[in-house]
Amino acid sequence: MSLYSEKVMDHFKHPRNVGVIENADGVGEVGNAKCGDIMKIYLKIDGDIISDVKFETFGCGSAIASSSMATELIKGKPLSEALTLTNKAVAEALDGLPAYKMHCSVLAEEAIKAAIKDYYEKNGIEYDRELFKESSCAHCEDHE
Amino acid sequence: MYVYADNAATTKLRPEALEAFVRTAEEYYGNPSSLHTAGQRAKEELNRCRERVAAALGGTAREIVFTSGGSESDNQAILSAAYFGARKGKRKIVSTAIEHHAVLHTLEKLKKEGFEIVLLPVGERGIVSAADAEREIDDDTCLVSVMLANNEIGTIQPVKEIGAICRARKVPFHTDAVQAVGHMPVNVKELNCDYLALSAHKFGGPRGVGALYVRTGTPLKNLIEGGAQENGRRAGTENLPAIAAMTVALETSLSRLPAYTKRVSALRDELIDNLSKIPHCALNGDREARLPGNVSFCFEGIEGESLLLLLDEEGICASSGSACTSGSLDPSHVLLAIGRVHDVAHGSLRLTLGEDTTEEDVAYLSEKIPRVVEYLRNMSPVWRDLKEGKRTYIL
Ligand SMILES: Cc1ncc(COP(=O)(O)O)c(C=O)c1O
Numbered sequence: 214m215s216l217y218s219e220k221v222m223d224h225f226k227h228p229r230n231v232g233v234i235e236n237a238d239g240v241g242e243v244g245n246a247k248c249g250d251i252m253k254i255y256l257k258i259d260g261d262i263i264s265d266v267k268f269e270t271f272g273c274g275s276a277i278a279s280s281s282m283a284t285e286l287i288k289g290k291p292l293s294e295a296l297t298l299t300n301k302a303v304a305e306a307l308d309g310l311p312a313y314k315m316h317c318s319v320l321a322e323e324a325i326k327a328a329i330k331d332y333y334e335k336n337g338i339e340y341d342r343e344l345f346k347e348s349s350c351a352h353c354e355d356h357e
Numbered sequence: 358m359y360v361y362a363d364n365a366a367t368t369k370l371r372p373e374a375l376e377a378f379v380r381t382a383e384e385y386y387g388n389p390s391s392l393h394t395a396g397q398r399a400k401e402e403l404n405r406c407r408e409r410v411a412a413a414l415g416g417t418a419r420e421i422v423f424t425s426g427g428s429e430s431d432n433q434a435i436l437s438a439a440y441f442g443a444r445k446g447k448r449k450i451v452s453t454a455i456e457h458h459a460v461l462h463t464l465e466k467l468k469k470e471g472f473e474i475v476l477l478p479v480g481e482r483g484i485v486s487a488a489d490a491e492r493e494i495d496d497d498t499c500l501v502s503v504m505l506a507n508n509e510i511g512t513i514q515p516v517k518e519i520g521a522i523c524r525a526r527k528v529p530f531h532t533d534a535v536q537a538v539g540h541m542p543v544n545v546k547e548l549n550c551d552y553l554a555l556s557a558h559k560f561g562g563p564r565g566v567g568a569l570y571v572r573t574g575t576p577l578k579n580l581i582e583g584g585a586q587e588n589g590r591r592a593g594t595e596n597l598p599a600i601a602a603m604t605v606a607l608e609t610s611l612s613r614l615p616a617y618t619k620r621v622s623a624l625r626d627e628l629i630d631n632l633s634k635i636p637h638c639a640l641n642g643d644r645e646a647r648l649p650g651n652v653s654f655c656f657e658g659i660e661g662e663s664l665l666l667l668l669d670e671e672g673i674c675a676s677s678g679s680a681c682t683s684g685s686l687d688p689s690h691v692l693l694a695i696g697r698v699h700d701v702a703h704g705s706l707r708l709t710l711g712e713d714t715t716e717e718d719v720a721y722l723s724e725k726i727p728r729v730v731e732y733l734r735n736m737s738p739v740w741r742d743l744k745e746g747k748r749t750y751i752l
Pocket of ligand 1: 365366425426427428429431457459504506507508533535536556557565567
């Protein structure tokens with residue numbers, strides 16, 4: 214199908230880093246089954262480095278591809294760098310997403326931030342709350 | 358392997374129809390409105406097509422208007438009844454929650470113009486009740502519109518009964534028979550309808566051509582103004598090759614209907630039985646009162662678009678009512694109307710079998726679909742929560 218770029222299809226058909234990390238250091242879940250997409254990110258953190266990352270996604274092709282790409286982009290990176298990952302960077306790395314699918318890349322960004330926030334909170338690490346805005350999925354309740 | 362299981366979206370053009378299309382384009386190139394021989398020959402061919410379509414439906418030639426397809430036929434029927442109703446001060450229209458958008462969006466437009474629109478519920482089985490329809494009909498009602506068969510879940514509606522009620526109450530009755538024609542017996546007299554819409558590409562004819570049956574004495578308003586084609590009811594030079602191809606496709610479908618119904622219903626039942634073995638799934642729509650080729654399921658814990666993409670990779674063409682496949686936020690209104698909540702409506706799959714579907718196709722679908730569903734479930738956090746008891750199964 215040509216709805217998606219080859220990159221999206223590649224990450225959708227052969228997703229990287231699918232699965233769970235038992236006893237993960239940080240877990241983030243965003244989205245809502247009602248809206249049709251949920252992303253869950255598991256992080257293993259060594260020092261300040263994301264030594265491993267896995268994801269589980271319930272959602273469309275671009276949601277799965279966005280999760281896969283986002284995990285690749287942060288694996289082996291310091292937390293400070295992972296926190297700067299934007300949805301645009303995820304979409305660009307996938308050679309673009311159709312406009313109405315951009316929210317999938319937003320979810321990927323938010324899932325990573327949620328997982329990092331979880332790590333900070335579990336370990337009592339001080340962090341800048343400004344970096345963690347409310348999930349865009351709060352609007353989901355708008356369409357009953 | 359390649360399996361086309363999306364015949365409700367559109368069907369492959371029948372070879373007989375293609376042959377008629379080419380022959381008509383070559384032989385009857387004249388404009389039916391022209392006075393010369395070439396024009397008059399085309400006009401005669403057009404009239405023959407009209408008679409043949411009318412005969413296939415149990416009507417008369419004067420009652421058939423050729424259109425650009427199902428959407429136009431639905432629009433014209435509904436807007437005509439509404440327009441004539443309003444002139445008599447009647448502004449209520451009764452329809453169902455599971456109509457095609459060609460009907461629902463036309464009704465929404467009328468609602469904005471001040472009409473009262475009542476959409477009857479269809480219950481879990483996806484079938485409207487004739488008694489509910491009867492209860493809603495009153496002196497203000499200018500139209501009742503109920504589809505003969507649903508495009509998503511294939512359920513067959515009690516059109517004959519509702520038609521009889523409308524006839525007795527002298528209320529115009531329209532039925533969208535787009536999914537039904539060529540797939541089940543359709544006779545305008547038996548159905549007691551005043552308007553009936555059909556579309557050629559759902560029964561092996563070309564896209565972009567259809568017909569509207571309008572019972573003698575029923576008012577009709579033009580949607581397209583211009584020349585006096587179609588007895589002054591639809592302007593524009595007739596698409597004669599497409600009309601001839603539709604006529605042949607219709608006759609071919611009907612000649613094969615008994616064999617088709619028997620064979621394809623059996624394949625459908627086999628596929629339903631096989632897919633029902635997948636845990637936490639549900640068939641959408643009544644098991645008995647459904648079109649021969651329709652198989653529609655919801656699978657818990659997965660999303661329909663990713664399912665379709667992976668099936669496409671396996672050579673399977675199917676469809677889904679998930680929000681992601683429609684580009685809207687909400688899943689199919691039909692699935693919501695039969696009580697599927699959003700969470701599971703996103704995980705829907707529609708397979709529509711057709712004349713070309715084989716035993717091997719059904720075996721292939723029965724083998725691949727459970728595997729793809731399982732694969733997606735294994736990467737779904739929703740499925741994990743369900744398995745671990747953190748979320749309760751809906752199906
Ligand atoms: C029930 C129903 N009504 C109307 C239509 C519209 O028909 P067409 O595509 O010919 O405009 C369709 C086809 O999608 C349909 O399934």
